[in-house]
Amino acid sequence: MIIKTTELKRSFEVGSETVEAIKGINLEVNAGEFIAIMGPSGSGKTTLMNIIGCLDTPTSGEYHLNNKLVNELDEDELAGIRNKEIGFVFQSFHLLAKNSALDNVLLPMKYAGANIEEATIRAKHVLDQVGLTDRMSHGPTELSGGQQQRVAIARAMVNKPSILFADEPTGNLDSKTEGEVMGLFKELNEDGQTIIVITHEEEIAKQSKRIINIKDGLIESDTKI
Amino acid sequence: MLFKESLISAISSIRSNSIRSFLTSLAIIIGTAAVIAVIGIGSSAEKALEESIDDLGGRTLYVAPGQNRRGAVTKGIIPLDIKDAEALARYTDHGWEISPTITRNRQVKYGNANINQRIGAYLPIHFGVRGYELESGRLFDEDDNLGRKRVVVVGAKIPTELKTSSRNILNKEILIAGTSYKVIGILKEEGSTGWQNPDEELYIPLLTGAQRVFGTPNVDSINVGISNDVNVDEVMMSIEQILRAKHDIGPGQDNDFRISDYSQFADLRRQATGIFTLLIAAIAGISLVVGGIGVMNIMLVSVTERTREIGLRKALGATHRAIMLQFIVEAVLLCVIGGLIGLCFGISILWITSSLFDWPFALPFGAMVGSITFSALVGLFFGIWPARKAAKLDPATSLRYE
Numbered sequence: 001m002i003i004k005t006t007e008l009k010r011s012f013e014v015g016s017e018t019v020e021a022i023k024g025i026n027l028e029v030n031a032g033e034f035i036a037i038m039g040p041s042g043s044g045k046t047t048l049m050n051i052i053g054c055l056d057t058p059t060s061g062e063y064h065l066n067n068k069l070v071n072e073l074d075e076d077e078l079a080g081i082r083n084k085e086i087g088f089v090f091q092s093f094h095l096l097a098k099n100s101a102l103d104n105v106l107l108p109m110k111y112a113g114a115n116i117e118e119a120t121i122r123a124k125h126v127l128d129q130v131g132l133t134d135r136m137s138h139g140p141t142e143l144s145g146g147q148q149q150r151v152a153i154a155r156a157m158v159n160k161p162s163i164l165f166a167d168e169p170t171g172n173l174d175s176k177t178e179g180e181v182m183g184l185f186k187e188l189n190e191d192g193q194t195i196i197v198i199t200h201e202e203e204i205a206k207q208s209k210r211i212i213n214i215k216d217g218l219i220e221s222d223t224k225i
Numbered sequence: 226m227l228f229k230e231s232l233i234s235a236i237s238s239i240r241s242n243s244i245r246s247f248l249t250s251l252a253i254i255i256g257t258a259a260v261i262a263v264i265g266i267g268s269s270a271e272k273a274l275e276e277s278i279d280d281l282g283g284r285t286l287y288v289a290p291g292q293n294r295r296g297a298v299t300k301g302i303i304p305l306d307i308k309d310a311e312a313l314a315r316y317t318d319h320g321w322e323i324s325p326t327i328t329r330n331r332q333v334k335y336g337n338a339n340i341n342q343r344i345g346a347y348l349p350i351h352f353g354v355r356g357y358e359l360e361s362g363r364l365f366d367e368d369d370n371l372g373r374k375r376v377v378v379v380g381a382k383i384p385t386e387l388k389t390s391s392r393n394i395l396n397k398e399i400l401i402a403g404t405s406y407k408v409i410g411i412l413k414e415e416g417s418t419g420w421q422n423p424d425e426e427l428y429i430p431l432l433t434g435a436q437r438v439f440g441t442p443n444v445d446s447i448n449v450g451i452s453n454d455v456n457v458d459e460v461m462m463s464i465e466q467i468l469r470a471k472h473d474i475g476p477g478q479d480n481d482f483r484i485s486d487y488s489q490f491a492d493l494r495r496q497a498t499g500i501f502t503l504l505i506a507a508i509a510g511i512s513l514v515v516g517g518i519g520v521m522n523i524m525l526v527s528v529t530e531r532t533r534e535i536g537l538r539k540a541l542g543a544t545h546r547a548i549m550l551q552f553i554v555e556a557v558l559l560c561v562i563g564g565l566i567g568l569c570f571g572i573s574i575l576w577i578t579s580s581l582f583d584w585p586f587a588l589p590f591g592a593m594v595g596s597i598t599f600s601a602l603v604g605l606f607f608g609i610w611p612a613r614k615a616a617k618l619d620p621a622t623s624l625r626y627e
Contacts, residue, residue: 055540055621076544082620083542090624094537098237110230111542155541 001067002162002194003029003052008061010047021047023217024061029163034189035196036205039214046167048214049198053086053165054078066162083111087156091168093148095140101127101151102136108159126154130184146177153184157193164188166197170204182207227547228554235555238527239562249523250563252516253603257564257596259509261571262578264592267502269575269584271495284457284486285354286449288464291483303472303481304443307435312471313447319460322450324351327434327441333427334400335387342386343426344401346434352378354450357423362395362410370430373437377406380424381414401427402438416583457486510599516563517603524556524611528618535615536623548616556608557601564600568593 008025011018022044029035039045050056051063054070057078063071070081082088095104102123109119127136130150140148149169156164166185170178182204189195189209197208205211206225213220239246290305310325327346332339349366351357365376377399384391387399391411398405406429415423435442451460461484468482528535535548543551572588579586 050621053540055624056619076546079539079542079544082540088540090537094533094540094624096534096537098241107230107538108541110227111538111544111547113227159542 001028002031002065003027004062004064005052006062008048008051008058008063010044010051010056011059021217022051022058022214025214025217025219027052027212027219029194029196031162031194032189032192033194034185034209036208036211037196037198037214038200038202038205038211039220040200043214044217045198045214047217049165049167049196052163052196053088054081079111083108084159085162087159087161087164089149089152089156089164089166089169091171093140093145093152093172095148095151095155097140100137100139101132101143101154104140104151105155105158108155112159123154123158126158127151129157130154144177145173146180149173149177149181150184153181153188157188162194164193164195166195168199169197170199170201178204227550231547231551231554232558234551235558238531238555239559242527245523246559246562249519250516250559250566252512252519253560253563253600254567254570256509256512256516257567257600258570258574259512259567260506260596261568261589261592262574263502263505263509265571265575265587265589266578267498268589269579269587270582271498272587273582273584274494284451284453284455286451286457286460286464287485288447288449288468289445289483289485290443291481305447305468305482306442306444307431308442309468309471310444310447312467313449313464316463316467319451319455319463321455321460322350322354324348324354324448324450325431325444326351326446326448327431327439327444328426329439331402331438332400333387335389335394335397338387338389340386342383343421344429344434344438345426346429346431346439348431351428354448355423357415358413360411360413361391362408364410365428365430370432373433374430375404375406375433375437376409376430377401378410378412378428379408380412380422380426380428382422382424383427384411386425401429404437461486509596513596513599513603517560517607520556520559520604521607521611523559524552524608525614527555528552528611528615531615532618532623532626535618536620536626539618539620540624545616548618549612552612552615553605553608556611557604560600560604561597564597567600568597571596 005025005027008022008027009020010022011020025048037045037048047056051058052065054065058071061071062069065081065085070078073081096107099107102120105123105127106119109122124136127133130153132147132150132154135143135147140151143151164185169185170181173181185195185197186207195208197204199205208225210222210224212222288305290302305325307325310323313321314323324347329344330341331344333342333344349364349370352364360381362378364378365374368374369376379394384394387394394408395411396408398407400406412423429438449460449464451457464484465480469480472481474481538548538551575589576586578584
């Protein structure tokens with residue numbers, strides 16, 4: 001089991017009020033799953049992703065990642081987990097504008113303290129996998145939206161994470177490139193990569209193997225396809 | 226590897242905001258330029274001064290006529306004359322070299338050339354005391370002096386002034402104040418000492434000058450050359466005793482001459498230069514600190530602008546330390562680049578000033594290393610707060626920052 005959460009809660013102070021974004025989520029994710037988390041705005045799906053992505057810590061409850069209790073780790077330990085165990089893909093790609101595709105992909109390995117030659121070989125290999133063999137030295141401004149998102153996927157994959165998180169990965173893409181990106185996710189999943197996609201689009205969710213609906217900070221439904 | 230990444234990131238950030246970066250580091254540029262220029266100019270001036278003192282050979286005391294006062298009544302200037310110099314020369318306890326001088330401007334003619342030039346009447350030892358060397362011909366000697374011979378040794382630039390060349394003028398007769406003198410020697414070029422230019426002077430024997438050219442036994446001054454191991458106070462007392470006796474000055478009466486020590490002037494000037502340098506360096510230091518505040522300000526702006534980038538870097542696994550390093554490196558780099566630009570400006574100013582005043586040009590390495598180090602420290606100090614602010618950003622919120 002990769003992820004196990006027990007009564008996960010997260011509340012925020014808004015002015016003098018306390019708002020509970022998630023109110024007790026119990027979730028188990030096994031290796032090799034391809035999950036879509038759905039829910040309307042304000043349902044708490046982003047908060048949930050932040051916590052299981054180790055970008056945020058829960059107010060209460062337990063979160064085990066690879067059988068390790070992570071909600072009591074300090075900031076730098078969390079940074080280490082984000083670096084090695086988790087790969088993020090964002091709606092707006094979040095590439096460093098002045099760096100080439102290769103440099104963007106190299107960044108997580110630099111933070112891991114990898115050897116530069118080995119890291120470059122690995123980065124080129126991953127860019128190759130996402131079909132950008134001849135675009136490695138291009139900067140984000142010279143790449144199409146679909147290509148940028150593939151660079152971002154390569155960057156997320158480069159440290160061989162336990163989970164690949166994608167937050168509305170196709171939100172900024174047209175339907176053709178959307179299909180390409182989802183196809184790439186399916187391929188990665190078939191190779192054994194655990195993937196969690198956050199989306200509000202039925203069409204995207206249907207391409208996964210398990211759909212979890214979140215509403216008002218709780219899991220409303222959890223369906224395997 | 227992380228450091229290299231920080232450096233690359235810093236360079237690209239500074240380059241993409243080049244005008245802003247330049248304006249930010251302007252205070253650092255000005256501060257460093259001021260430090261380099263002022264300290265460099267100070268030490269160049271001091272070196273020029275030292276060289277001119279070295280030219281005098283060891284240490285030289287300077288005896289000049291002073292006011293003769295009997296009670297409150299000033300009786301005019303009592304001159305020093307050749308006999309005073311001779312009296313001093315007869316006293317050999319301190320091993321001093323007595324060199325009286327008379328200098329005036331006189332008309333000098335050769336061929337069509339007619340110039341008004343400085344004529345100096347000296348003893349033959351003057352050349353040795355000053356360390357002047359001969360280019361061609363010979364120097365005048367004691368026989369020329371005692372014989373009041375009409376001979377002249379000229380400075381290196383005089384032949385040109387007289388519209389001729391060294392070779393042509395040697396052993397020719399020139400007219401000084403209407404009387405004919407034989408050019409027996411030409412000196413090597415000495416360069417200006419800052420006070421006077423020995424290359425543009427004509428040198429004649431003292432007694433020749435006193436009798437034939439100036440018609441007076443009165444000298445302008447008597448230089449007393451002493452070696453460095455002699456006690457200056459004792460020398461001054463000896464000079465005083467001899468001259469008081471010669472001038473018949475009774476007990477309780479003031480001297481009618483002045484004795485001064487060139488190295489005293491030098492010390493005073495050095496002290497003044499030192500204070501001035503310190504003052505400007507302090508102002509420049511303040512400018513660097515003000516520059517540092519500017520850098521801090523712009524770094525805070527930069528952190529806010531790059532909130533999303535920081536969020537992303539944290540999501541990819543950047544630790545607190547990695548983010549700190551990135552922004553501190555950027556702040557330090559900004560200051561060091563400013564420092565290096567300032568260094569170039571400062572050295573240019575120094576070079577221009579040195580060549581303008583004909584001072585020796587030397588790079589002030591201490592000030593260069595010091596000011597660059599100080600700039601780097603300013604960047605480090607003022608970079609810490611913005612860097613800490615960046616490192617403390619919450620990754621989840623900063624990723625979604627608009």
